[in-house]
Amino acid sequence: MTKKKDFVLDLLNVASWIIFIGLSIEAGAIIFNYFYCLFNPVGAGNIYKGLDLSQLYQDHFGHFNAVMSFVIVIAIMKAYLFYLVVKIFMKLNLVQPFSTEIAKLIEKISMEAFAIVIVSFVAVQYTKRLVNGGMDVDRIGEFWGDIASFLMMAAIVYIISRIFNKGIELQNETDLTI
Amino acid sequence: MPIVVNVDVMMAKRKMSLNELSEKVDITISNLSVLKTGKAKAIRFSTLEAICRVLNCQPGDILEYVD
Numbered sequence: 001m002t003k004k005k006d007f008v009l010d011l012l013n014v015a016s017w018i019i020f021i022g023l024s025i026e027a028g029a030i031i032f033n034y035f036y037c038l039f040n041p042v043g044a045g046n047i048y049k050g051l052d053l054s055q056l057y058q059d060h061f062g063h064f065n066a067v068m069s070f071v072i073v074i075a076i077m078k079a080y081l082f083y084l085v086v087k088i089f090m091k092l093n094l095v096q097p098f099s100t101e102i103a104k105l106i107e108k109i110s111m112e113a114f115a116i117v118i119v120s121f122v123a124v125q126y127t128k129r130l131v132n133g134g135m136d137v138d139r140i141g142e143f144w145g146d147i148a149s150f151l152m153m154a155a156i157v158y159i160i161s162r163i164f165n166k167g168i169e170l171q172n173e174t175d176l177t178i
Numbered sequence: 179m180p181i182v183v184n185v186d187v188m189m190a191k192r193k194m195s196l197n198e199l200s201e202k203v204d205i206t207i208s209n210l211s212v213l214k215t216g217k218a219k220a221i222r223f224s225t226l227e228a229i230c231r232v233l234n235c236q237p238g239d240i241l242e243y244v245d
């Protein structure tokens with residue numbers, strides 16, 4: 001049973017690293033392409049994975065910058081979220097799992113997920129206004145991700161962090177019970 | 179903490195060192211130090227029983243309530 005549990009943890013650790021590296025590359029590529037198309041407008045035709053904001057770039061450069069800011073910030077936040085997940089796996093000690101450090105990381109993950117929800121929501125409302133104003137934002141919605149999923153993740157992880165804090169309290173009491 | 183642990187007083191009366199008490203009660207010295215310095219949050223009955231047996235005293239000789 002222990003070997004099976006360790007294998008699952010190892011698998012999750014590897015998966016987290018892969019996702020973190022993937023998201024970091026994505027954020028880096030988006031940032032690079034954004035700065036590239038500031039100097040070369042042709043780049044706006046394919047920002048990342050075929051996203052075409054050339055019309056927005058030509059007609060409303062300010063809105064283009066705003067939309068790209070949302071895309072970049074959300075991409076960085078997602079990469080940071082998985083960096084925190086990777087950090088948990090690095091710090092996790094199954095012999096004594098209830099440590100303050102892990103509790104803080106879990107809380108940070110829930111806050112970060114919630115922050116992604118807030119920023120994504122603002123981005124969705126902003127691009128809705130642009131679309132209603134007749135501007136072309138192509139498939140920009142794909143970059144916000146599923147807000148409901150992140151909200152559920154934030155809520156569940158927050159509950160887990162509260163339970164974890166209670167676990168730390170109980171462990172401290174047990175440690176100081178002679 | 180209102181509950182004061184006077185195990186060092188009983189140890190002095192019985193002329194017993196911390197090492198000796200630790201061996202006889204089968205508790206680590208660090209745990210006994212936690213008890214002595216008043217940092218313990220709780221004590222098991224089994225531990226209290228063992229300390230009382232080794233020090234030949236009553237629980238009231240070791241535990242004191244101070245308001």
